Amino acid sequence: MQQLNLFQESTPVLPVTYYPDFLSQELANELYQHCLKLEWQQNQIRIAGKTMPVPRLECLYGDKGCDYLYSNSVFLKPLTWTEALSNLRDGLRPAVGDRITALTGYNFRIVIGNQYRSGQDSIGWHADTDSSMGLSPAIASVSLGSVRKFQIKPRNGKPTDFWLEHGSLLVMHPGCQSTHLHQVPKTNKVVGTRINLTFRPHTGGGR
Template identity: 70%
Template sequence: MTQLNLFPELITPLPVTYYPNFLNIQEANELYQHCLDLRWQQNQIKMLGKIMPVPRLECIYGDEGCNYLYSNSVLLEPLPWTEKLAQIRDKITALTGHNFRIVIGNQYRDGQDSIGWHADKEPSMGVDPAIASVSLGGVRKFQIKPIGGSATDYWLEHGSLLLMLPGCQSTHIHQVPKTNKFVSPRVNLTFRPYVDNTV
């Protein structure tokens, strides 16, 4: 019996897989509204010896004790999973086979909210993690490139899923750049694994 692929994916030469229609419009709208009520905060980050606000809002939900430290200066402590976030986590796991213990939310309020070139290589995620990114709301440009190479652009759509495959964080960097053009607010949910490095 032929299995029907309900989530047609875009296979690329990059270590990512893109599912533009991961959520239907009703699912995406409902999840977006749910996310607007999450506990958002603007954290402070240390860069170049200075303390400055992170240029976007952030939140984190997940398993108890799965604290997430990035840039050696921002510590995120997860709140318990909401029912909707847990449902999306399980849906991604069923599709991809990858398990996730936290979700970090980023809210880009306008074109000046952004995240610069980086790789997600925090030890708490273990070696060569898979990271699943769900986009909601306004469309923003996402760029990814091999370290020292040229960028490829994705326009991440409402309800889409971008899966960064194991190994991606070791060989590639990515960003959501600023833009002076009008863009609607966007919420990005990044589902991540977690390992206990204290053992």
């Protein structure tokens, strides 16, 4: 499996690893069609005293009791894992190749889905620092559908651009959320739907 590891032997350039061909075309297409049928919702977020729609659709699947709150205003309660999402995480179908847990060595208890319906759907500069993920979480991000630009940068540095491909996996390693910010910016180009699945750890709930 091809990968792009942006670590140097001494000082890391970026604490991420990118696998552009994590899923085969057939599996990526199958998973994309499955994800279109997930229970998406349009949430409301409060920023600077104003309430507005989140500029994308969201959903959360995971272990029972693994609730997730971000920006002190958007609360997500996990739905029961679908078979396809559980297989993607745990590799219960070894014939289809590497799964996320086996490949990365990290354990994940929730997956947050983001659906970008057009180039106007986006997520601004941020770090995923919700305390429910514990200290220095790893996050594994699977991209499906249309290619979108993903940017990551040190908190006081310049951004690096990735064009996240259909069926790709981007792993943000422990420590990344403390030192770096990331975003999916808006674009005026005509683009189709992109679905992003971010697998995360969680300290609460139970299996």
